[in-house]
Amino acid sequence: MSEEPPLIITIDGPGASGKSSVARRIAQALGFPYVSSGLLYRGAAYQVLRYGVDPEDEEAIVRLLSEHPIRLEPNAHGNRVLAGGEDITPHLHTAAVDEVVSAVARHPRVRAYVNDRLREVPPPFVVEGRDMGTAVFPEAPFKFYLTASPEVRARRRARERAEGVAEIEKMLRLRDRRDAKQSQPAEDAQVIDTSELTLDQVVGAIMRYLPAGLRG
Numbered sequence: 001m002s003e004e005p006p007l008i009i010t011i012d013g014p015g016a017s018g019k020s021s022v023a024r025r026i027a028q029a030l031g032f033p034y035v036s037s038g039l040l041y042r043g044a045a046y047q048v049l050r051y052g053v054d055p056e057d058e059e060a061i062v063r064l065l066s067e068h069p070i071r072l073e074p075n076a077h078g079n080r081v082l083a084g085g086e087d088i089t090p091h092l093h094t095a096a097v098d099e100v101v102s103a104v105a106r107h108p109r110v111r112a113y114v115n116d117r118l119r120e121v122p123p124p125f126v127v128e129g130r131d132m133g134t135a136v137f138p139e140a141p142f143k144f145y146l147t148a149s150p151e152v153r154a155r156r157r158a159r160e161r162a163e164g165v166a167e168i169e170k171m172l173r174l175r176d177r178r179d180a181k182q183s184q185p186a187e188d189a190q191v192i193d194t195s196e197l198t199l200d201q202v203v204g205a206i207m208r209y210l211p212a213g214l215r216g
Helices: 019-030 037-050 058-067 095-105 108-119 132-136 150-158 165-178 199-209
Strands: 008-012 034-036 070-074 079-083 125-129 142-147 190-193
Touching: 008 019, 008 132, 019 034, 019 125, 019 199, 034 037, 034 070, 034 079, 037 058, 037 070, 037 079, 037 095, 037 108, 037 125, 058 108, 070 108, 095 108, 095 165, 108 132, 125 132, 132 142, 142 199, 150 165, 190 199
Parallel strands: 008 125, 008 142, 034 125, 142 190
Antiparallel strands: 070 079
């Protein structure tokens, strides 16, 4: 008799597709921890900037993370990234981090480092990212992929940033191209276009895909 797969819900998608807000709401509804993979990549990018490491130098970044490791502390309401006991979370959503995080995240050994940190989290949980349902937790029984047009995503992100919509859209399109290999829906994922949907509607759509017993 085969074992039941770990109770993990993956929510993937490109930047500003709404996956963080949706994953947080789903986690709260289920009473599960919410896990943000992107925050770990931002933590790595922040360390790169902080210590003056070349974001294209994979060997130097891996050495940096070995000497100054980061870890994720998840809960149902949000996540914290700790570096040597210091909470660096307030520094992770800046234009400077935005500019280098894709370059840092492209390195296979950096991705392996982040994936190892994610796999240390005991299930059940809701995790969001770009390749959670494909590369990190392919055994997850519930997988979703959120998408939206670059214009819609830029308007959403502009509500949180000082930069204008046009500048943000340009950055998002660039990151989409850079992340194209990592950010693909799993074959067994439910794909949801959030362009014309409210947050409540996206959350409702995902909840309807989950078994009634899981929803309580």
